[in-house]
Amino acid sequence: MGLFRARTRTDESRFFRLGVGSVAFLTIAVVVGIALVMVQESRLSIQKFGWSFWRTTRWDPVAGEFGALPFLWGTLFSSFLALLLATPIALGIAVFLSELAPFRWRRPLVFLTELLAAIPSVVYGMWGIFVLVPFVRALQLHTPAWLAATPFFKGPPLGIGLLAASLVLAVMVIPFSASVAREILKSVPFTQREAAYALGATRWEAIRMALYYGRTGIMGAIMLGLGRALGETIAVTMVIGNNPQISLSLYAPQYTMASVIANEFTEAADNLYLNALVEIGLVLLIVTVLINALSRLLIWRMSRVRTATPQPAASPVAAGA
């Protein structure tokens, strides 16, 4: 920021600005280029099916009938369930690391949570198959009968299915959400906390105040996790069961958009079939770009609020405490 505000109009800085500017532009051009190619490559399917592609459920490569609703359903269901599972844990980690952990422990603990993000997803997939799937199967065998009778928990005890996929996704999402949420909490001005304590708030109340103050940014952190969950492919493919059905059951094998592309792309010899897979990819691209943009916007708004109000004592503090 300081660089641009300084406005040193020497030739070097202009040249430098041009250089980095074109590199930045190239990144955008690549994304736009990918989107254009995908529209071009999916036109057969867009023309033939129109909106019914996203409303129908039959996916039959033999008959050349393609309806992608089950994949959309599976993607959204598994991702939102993963968020539901991950958010409290991620927030807990963020609060602990920014507010409660002893100072000399913070750095190694932050490092360890962020290490989770570095594990390759195929390793998460294997861990899912060997650890989570038997766990889910055992869980299912011990599900009380009245619960198993509800549409949310019915089905044979396979272990493979939506819940296993959501659990894997939750673990994969936690480091992202937790680390951004921690940054957000760190960015809550210390004066806010001091003000809360000055008003006689307990530690718990002060943390609640900080969470409330950072709510926009925290929403952003959660949505960043959502963006990651929507596009995750291999780990989900390995544990979700790959069955294109629309079911409310957490135990039922289902299918996601990313998985069907990974599974069927190599053998899709027929043009319409290939176009249908590309159309799924196109929608996945649009959805993830939108979610990511929205989350960045929320995080950015939060950090702007912080820099715009350097004297938070003037703002109404009592709101959260």
Added chain:
Amino acid sequence: MRIARFLLAATLLVAGTALPAFAANLQIDGAGATFPYPIYSKWFAEYNKLHPDIQINYQSIGSGGGIRQLTNQTVFFGASDGPMTPEQMLAAPGKIFHFPTVLGAVVPVYNLEIQDELKFSGETLANIVLGKITRWNDPALAKDNPGVALPDGEITFVHRSDGSGTSYIWCDYLSKISPEYKKTVGVATSVNWPVGLGGKGNEGVAGLVKQTPGSLGYVELIYALHNQIPYGSVKSLDGEFVKASVEAVTAAAGSATGKMPADFRVSITNAPGKGVYPISSFTWLLLYENPKDKQRSKIMVDFMKWALSEGQKFAPELGYAPLPKGVVDLELPALAKVKVK
């Protein structure tokens, strides 16, 4: 970001595989089915020992991808586990020949705590896949397995989630047995499965079967043999239950020799004859009749002659069944039709 990273990785990968080519004088590229990849790479390596100036590269990207690339003429030869459809043949810019290279088989694997080895008739397998037989103690299974105490439990069918020649062969067989199967599922590398779980690759299906009590799936014979996965025998057209083996698969091809069409695009599932394993299939190498590049064409024809004679001896050790002599005798004159000048 993710896509950008993928593109970078793909570029590096392509650059990496192209590099060894600089060492050889002539390079021929092919792409297609994953199923014959182990034997093809063995053949290309052995052939390179005999002709050090020739390097044949093979990308196992799947039958569909192989056919697509051959049609676009980005590779010199293709490979497929299922014969090309008439529409695919028409889409290609020239006439394409199919050459059977080796044979493979698909076997039913299961996870059931019983001592006896299970037997399956085609109807039973079709009805399990269709979701009409759902329990292990179904009368149809009991009829196939007299004297075996079948447990009362739900059958979980496990299929390939990725498009695969293995699925093609499995569906091709079941469609011949059951008209209903042909109508509702059909034959393709990816189909609309009525029931079951999807695993990615042979290892994915085998993994799910091993993990899920009461499951039944299908994998390639090589895979079951190499990993010591128990598999059941299947009822042949002649009514005997045959356990898949290299010999039983070659026997299936042998029984088809007499009725072999001139273009070799033939399914040999459910073939007649004694000791014939019914879920067997050729895998094909695809060549243009009149390729532009006659130098490479000449080399490919020479390679094919070698693969069909000398090369066949590498098949059994890799779990493939060698072609019967009758089929090779039919292929050599067909190979002579490929234009080399």
